[in-house]
Amino acid sequence: MLVVDDQFLIRSGLTALLGAAPGIEVAGEAADGEEAVRLAAETRPDVILMDIRMPGTDGITATERILAEAEARAGAGADGGDGGTGRVRPKVLVLTTFDSDAYVFRALRVGAS
Numbered sequence: 001m002l003v004v005d006d007q008f009l010i011r012s013g014l015t016a017l018l019g020a021a022p023g024i025e026v027a028g029e030a031a032d033g034e035e036a037v038r039l040a041a042e043t044r045p046d047v048i049l050m051d052i053r054m055p056g057t058d059g060i061t062a063t064e065r066i067l068a069e070a071e072a073r074a075g076a077g078a079d080g081g082d083g084g085t086g087r088v089r090p091k092v093l094v095l096t097t098f099d100s101d102a103y104v105f106r107a108l109r110v111g112a113s
Contacts, residue, residue, distance in 0.1 A: 033057030064110040
């Protein structure tokens with residue numbers, strides 16, 4: 001799992017909580033969308049918990065890029081881009097404290113779960 005949030009306390013709290021849960025391994029954490037794209041390519045997590053609103057590259061743009069890169073790897077790689085797991089794209093779960101459905105709908109349109 002990859003945890004992405006620009007607020008350090010939120011990100012570290014989620015990482016600690018999820019890391020203590022049985023069967024969940026936090027492969028990394030990112031403070032912004034650009035870092036999330038890089039870490040997702042490096043770690044290829046099954047699940048990404050993504051904050052929607054962050055400075056710089058936001059969570060929606062990062063989600064779109066991560067999923068597009070995963071699809072491109074699947075099309076180009078001999079292993080299907082999944083390391084033999086049968087999985088092509090990570091599941092991206094969006095996280096936000098903002099009371100606006102528009103952000104959630106945009107995230108769903110680009111492929112978030």
